[in-house]
Structure formats: C-alpha cells, structure tokens
Amino acid sequence: MSAARVGVVTFPGTLDDQDAARAVRLAGAQAVPLWHAEHDLKGVDAVFLPGGFSYGDYLRCGAISRFAPLMEELIPAARSGLPVLGTCNGFQILCEAHLLPGALTRNASLHYICRDQRLVVERDDTPWTSAFRPGQEIVLPVKHGEGRYVAAPETLAALEAGGQVVIRYVGNPNGSLNDIAGIRNEAGNIVGLMPHPEHAVEDLVGAPSTDGLGFFTSILKNLVNA
Structure with a gap:
C-alpha cells in the first residue's frame, strides 16, 4: 500500500464512508477516518466527502454539515490547494461551503433517482480525473x-469558459443545467460530482463497470508524483 493518505469524512447521516474507504484501499492508498466533530485533518494528503444524508438533509442538503468543526479546518486547507472530492451529499456540502459555485436542488421530476448512469468525462487535468481522457464515456451509479445542478447564468458561462465542467450526463436524469454532473474550482484541486464512483470499483457489487476506480487511482498517482 502507498504511503499516500486520503481522509474520508463522516458526518451524522453519512452512508457511503465505508464504501469510500474501501475504494481508497483498492486504489492502493491508506484511508484515514475523519470525524465531523473534530478539528483535525490528521495530516492527510487529500480528502473525500462521501454521500448520504448528513443531518437528515434538514434545512438544505449539506447546509448544516458546512458548519461542522472539521469543515473549519478543511475549508482553508482546500482553498490552499488540498485535493478534495465530494460526491452526492459531499458535492452539496462543497457548494454550501462556497468551495464550489452553484447549488444542487430537487430533481426536475421531483422523484428520487437510483440507477446506473452514462456520463462523459470533460477534463483529465484534475487530481481526481487524470486516469480518464476527455470525451471518454463511463458508467457510475x-x-x-x-x-x-443550478447556477446563475453568469456563473454557468464562467464554468464553461474556464473549463470547470468535469463530467456531464449522457441523457440528463435530473434536469441539471448544461447536463452538468460534476465541476471543479478554478484551481482544479476541488471536484464535486453527483454520481458515486465509490460504488463502481469492483465487480463484486454488481456494477456494470468499475469506472469509478479511476477517480481513486488518479488521486493516488497525483500524490505519489507530487
């Protein structure tokens, strides 16, 4: 196993922290548990904010988690360049923390969606997507x-002009503007996406692909070569 250490954050209501930790280990890195109530990032090299229903999704999804003690440490660290990936609820938390622009709102259908989804990768120049190539189609749950995903017109224009859309839906399942499934910050170290790569890392769980593992091998390669 590599000496690279990836922190996996758990909030009350987080569901996918163990899946995320397993994905980190499968990629060859060390998964370090991070508890929401602590002021300690434990010297990790990168951080994964997994999905779930933190604080029961009260107020808005991620709105309470944004004020967790751990976030007081994570927000400045991320702004200083620490690689951070947030998926689903983690993406919502990153938006609430203003580490990423825009917001995640109710699906256009007003129904919960659970399915395997085709996506196209737009960017391979982030610490989390270097294992892919632009235009590559992948499948994630x-x-x-x-x-x-919604944002003001000027924000959407800036995202498109700056190449900050990382991944798009092929057959938009939820009405996201511009088919956006994931974005990055201007620096490129922070990525948020709604699909779950941690649930597509091995054949054992029955996923139609193991495409999600690329997000974890990407960060490992980035940290080893840093």
Whole structure:
C-alpha cells in the first residue's frame, strides 16, 4: 500500500464512508477516518466527502454539515490547494461551503433517482480525473433526490469558459443545467460530482463497470508524483 493518505469524512447521516474507504484501499492508498466533530485533518494528503444524508438533509442538503468543526479546518486547507472530492451529499456540502459555485436542488421530476448512469468525462487535468481522457464515456451509479445542478447564468458561462465542467450526463436524469454532473474550482484541486464512483470499483457489487476506480487511482498517482 502507498504511503499516500486520503481522509474520508463522516458526518451524522453519512452512508457511503465505508464504501469510500474501501475504494481508497483498492486504489492502493491508506484511508484515514475523519470525524465531523473534530478539528483535525490528521495530516492527510487529500480528502473525500462521501454521500448520504448528513443531518437528515434538514434545512438544505449539506447546509448544516458546512458548519461542522472539521469543515473549519478543511475549508482553508482546500482553498490552499488540498485535493478534495465530494460526491452526492459531499458535492452539496462543497457548494454550501462556497468551495464550489452553484447549488444542487430537487430533481426536475421531483422523484428520487437510483440507477446506473452514462456520463462523459470533460477534463483529465484534475487530481481526481487524470486516469480518464476527455470525451471518454463511463458508467457510475446515481442515487439522489436533490441532484439538479443550478447556477446563475453568469456563473454557468464562467464554468464553461474556464473549463470547470468535469463530467456531464449522457441523457440528463435530473434536469441539471448544461447536463452538468460534476465541476471543479478554478484551481482544479476541488471536484464535486453527483454520481458515486465509490460504488463502481469492483465487480463484486454488481456494477456494470468499475469506472469509478479511476477517480481513486488518479488521486493516488497525483500524490505519489507530487
């Protein structure tokens, strides 16, 4: 196993932390548990914010988690360049923390969606996507009721102009503007996406692909070569 250490955050209501930790280990890195109530990132090299229903999705998804003690450490670290990936609820938390622009709202259908979803990778120049190539189609599970990405017109224009859309839906399942499934910050170290790569890392779980493992091998390669 590599000496690279990837922190996996658990909030009350987080569901996918163990899946995320397993994905990190399968990629060859060390998964380090991070508890929401602590002021300690434990010197990790990168952080994964997994999905679930933190604090029961009260107020807005991720709105309470944004004020967790751990986030007081994570927000400045991320702004200083620490690689951070948030999936589903983790993406919502990153938006609530203003580490990523825009917001995730109710699906256009007003129904919860749970299915395997085709996606196209737009960017391979982030620490989390270097294992892919632009234009590559992958399949990852989606499972959310509030995954519709929205942003002000000027924000959308800036995202497109700056190459900050990382991944798009092929056959938009939730009405996200511009088919956006994932974005990055301007620096590229922070990525948020609604699909769940941690649920597509091995054949054992019955996923139609293991495409999700690329997000974890990407960060490992980035950390080893840093």
